[in-house]
Amino acid sequence: xxxxxxxxNFDAQRTRLREVMRRHSLQAVALSSYQAVSYCAGTNILTxxxxxxxxxxxxxxxxxxxxxxxxxIEATMVRGQTDVKDIVEYTEFSDDPTAVLIGLLxxxxxxxxxxxIEARRLQAHSYRQLQDDLxxxxxxxxxxxxxxLQTVKSAAEIEMLGQAARNTLKAVLAGVQSTSAGxxxxxxxxxxxxxxxxxxxxxxxxxxxxxxxxxxxxMEPIDRPLREGELWRIDLGGRFFELMNSDLARTGxxxxxxxxxxxxxxxxxxxxxxxxxxxxxxxxxxxxxRAIEAEFARRDMKFQMPHIGHGLGIGLHEFPILQPAxxxxxxxxxxxxIEPMFKAPERGECYHVEDLAVVTENGYELLTQPQSSLIRxxx
Amino acid sequence: xxxxxxxxNFDAQRTRLREVMRRHSLQAVALSSYQAVSYCAGTNILTxxxxxxxxxxxxxxxxxxxxxxxxxIEATMVRGQTDVKDIVEYTEFSDDPTAVLIGLLxxxxxxxxxxxIEARRLQAHSYRQLQDDLxxxxxxxxxxxxxxLQTVKSAAEIEMLGQAARNTLKAVLAGVQSTSAGxxxxxxxxxxxxxxxxxxxxxxxxxxxxxxxxxxxxMEPIDRPLREGELWRIDLGGRFFELMNSDLARTGxxxxxxxxxxxxxxxxxxxxxxxxxxxxxxxxxxxxxRAIEAEFARRDMKFQMPHIGHGLGIGLHEFPILQPAxxxxxxxxxxxxIEPMFKAPERGECYHVEDLAVVTENGYELLTQPQSSLIRxxx
Numbered sequence: 001x002x003x004x005x006x007x008x009n010f011d012a013q014r015t016r017l018r019e020v021m022r023r024h025s026l027q028a029v030a031l032s033s034y035q036a037v038s039y040c041a042g043t044n045i046l047t048x049x050x051x052x053x054x055x056x057x058x059x060x061x062x063x064x065x066x067x068x069x070x071x072x073i074e075a076t077m078v079r080g081q082t083d084v085k086d087i088v089e090y091t092e093f094s095d096d097p098t099a100v101l102i103g104l105l106x107x108x109x110x111x112x113x114x115x116x117i118e119a120r121r122l123q124a125h126s127y128r129q130l131q132d133d134l135x136x137x138x139x140x141x142x143x144x145x146x147x148x149l150q151t152v153k154s155a156a157e158i159e160m161l162g163q164a165a166r167n168t169l170k171a172v173l174a175g176v177q178s179t180s181a182g183x184x185x186x187x188x189x190x191x192x193x194x195x196x197x198x199x200x201x202x203x204x205x206x207x208x209x210x211x212x213x214x215x216x217x218x219m220e221p222i223d224r225p226l227r228e229g230e231l232w233r234i235d236l237g238g239r240f241f242e243l244m245n246s247d248l249a250r251t252g253x254x255x256x257x258x259x260x261x262x263x264x265x266x267x268x269x270x271x272x273x274x275x276x277x278x279x280x281x282x283x284x285x286x287x288x289x290r291a292i293e294a295e296f297a298r299r300d301m302k303f304q305m306p307h308i309g310h311g312l313g314i315g316l317h318e319f320p321i322l323q324p325a326x327x328x329x330x331x332x333x334x335x336x337x338i339e340p341m342f343k344a345p346e347r348g349e350c351y352h353v354e355d356l357a358v359v360t361e362n363g364y365e366l367l368t369q370p371q372s373s374l375i376r377x378x379x
Numbered sequence: 380x381x382x383x384x385x386x387x388n389f390d391a392q393r394t395r396l397r398e399v400m401r402r403h404s405l406q407a408v409a410l411s412s413y414q415a416v417s418y419c420a421g422t423n424i425l426t427x428x429x430x431x432x433x434x435x436x437x438x439x440x441x442x443x444x445x446x447x448x449x450x451x452i453e454a455t456m457v458r459g460q461t462d463v464k465d466i467v468e469y470t471e472f473s474d475d476p477t478a479v480l481i482g483l484l485x486x487x488x489x490x491x492x493x494x495x496i497e498a499r500r501l502q503a504h505s506y507r508q509l510q511d512d513l514x515x516x517x518x519x520x521x522x523x524x525x526x527x528l529q530t531v532k533s534a535a536e537i538e539m540l541g542q543a544a545r546n547t548l549k550a551v552l553a554g555v556q557s558t559s560a561g562x563x564x565x566x567x568x569x570x571x572x573x574x575x576x577x578x579x580x581x582x583x584x585x586x587x588x589x590x591x592x593x594x595x596x597x598m599e600p601i602d603r604p605l606r607e608g609e610l611w612r613i614d615l616g617g618r619f620f621e622l623m624n625s626d627l628a629r630t631g632x633x634x635x636x637x638x639x640x641x642x643x644x645x646x647x648x649x650x651x652x653x654x655x656x657x658x659x660x661x662x663x664x665x666x667x668x669r670a671i672e673a674e675f676a677r678r679d680m681k682f683q684m685p686h687i688g689h690g691l692g693i694g695l696h697e698f699p700i701l702q703p704a705x706x707x708x709x710x711x712x713x714x715x716x717i718e719p720m721f722k723a724p725e726r727g728e729c730y731h732v733e734d735l736a737v738v739t740e741n742g743y744e745l746l747t748q749p750q751s752s753l754i755r756x757x758x
Contacts, residue, residue, distance in 0.1 A: 217455065
């Protein structure tokens, strides 16, 4: 494993957040999501995800005197991660973290004016407190602006995301090559998971299913032997370099595929390729969706996807989502998954491929090599 | 792996929710959290955690005609999981799930009255929509009531939680027995993770650290060899039987411990035992905290924990949290972790043990066997 250095220019990221503040005439922004706090403070407070009551806030101000509010349990770790100097610890269950944040805002004189919030990530309970205790402050949702800060990746981030994706792909390929019919879904996923850990990735999700079960979106592996002739689908992701997600899907077969199965997969790969070919700076995100949709139609394959790909980074589905209503222009440095899926319930089958690319000045560069055929597991 | 049947009495669980509704004079409750929707509908929509914008709601009504609002992507899977008959699908990005929920509430005539919400789990954005579109409806936080529904586990749930905990412990013990100094933290965690998968557990978090690094609360393993003389700490959890969490901590050493290291661990184990001994129906949750606190003091060891344990189930930290302000009485059937931690920064060490028990009619029963000494990794 080559370890890229984690970028430590969090202050530069908060400086860009201050541009958002100026644009919306905000005196402060209170970030509350795992994704935004991680991005802007450099932290990796996993309990923001696993323990949703253990709140963490990053308060950013016009003067750059930013402050992190974190649970005392996390404080030692956080001090080793962040470049934010002012860290206010609260004691879980005896202090109220939202009240601590409100106290800090009041201490900066923010009893009136405009404060940005992540409305889609702030809990209603905190929102009600902010409203009640700061009645003359306008709470302004800035979710989209905060997400847009993170869309164009740095060279270091692109390198990390590429390595994460390739390590995940290697784990899948090594796992399926060393298993065979009769082994269980769980033992295959155990191998794949072990490879993920060994290459520095903490498993985040592992969906594996065969046959009809694969028609369910997010089915986890079970204690069931792989059987000759079965189609299988894997969709998995891990966190590498502390913060960077991978997200990859592959479809294969136990034994030899039928000509029709291979034909469907080849069509899906051609559809995916058309999606990648549509990646170009300046084109709207929706046009990639439309390119995929058109390819499905041209091949007379039923298309029923609300989105066909998404940004990837600290978040699993980041802006820009490649969906029909998103006309935001693509930009060089965006790292995007393209993941067409073809459900054939009448066949009891689901085909799904997902690969990663970065938008470049001239088009795109693949960060994972798409599969070329249905991946065989020995019968 | 022995597979216990997942209990399918979700309707019985929603019936108990209706008692909450009567108690608070609510005409409906709109559940929004992964934990509560999973518990009351029997679903396992992991994207509620990994993709926080992909909302899912369970609307429960006085007449029992409950309704699930889920993203169309999840619908096939959800239909295979839940006993809720009315499933309303929304199309991501073109439909607004909160607007769908509001439409359903209006369709039931709920333009005035009282609707329960999970204020700590509902996003502020949805809350604002509910306020704006249902101005004559009182939105009543019922977080605690919804959590309390889940505190007393069924026999089947206790069996699943016990198996999950024991499988996690076995994975740790097998991993440390087969590794030795020179192997890396990552390769050890790869072994442990593989065992977790093989016993049916999807890794949720894997914290492993040695020496001073273990003083950080939630440090993940790195590509660094284990070295003789180092103290190590692991704290990990997985999801078994689709929904049930494990959460376990162990402390050990590479090679032989010093007498002082072993002495500290023995003190910590005695402290943990005092916590278990305090488990008894009718005693306040806080008394378990006080018992642990008193043992730390008696041994002249610095105590700095906001809580010393917690309920475990679909949620990772469930009610009752064993913290000083929680005077709720313990009840038979509660499944609780007790996890004292001793930080010795001057020694560059952190000791942590975490085991699971169920409160019984007469006291408690251990679901994992606590460690008896510092766990050796071969030097």
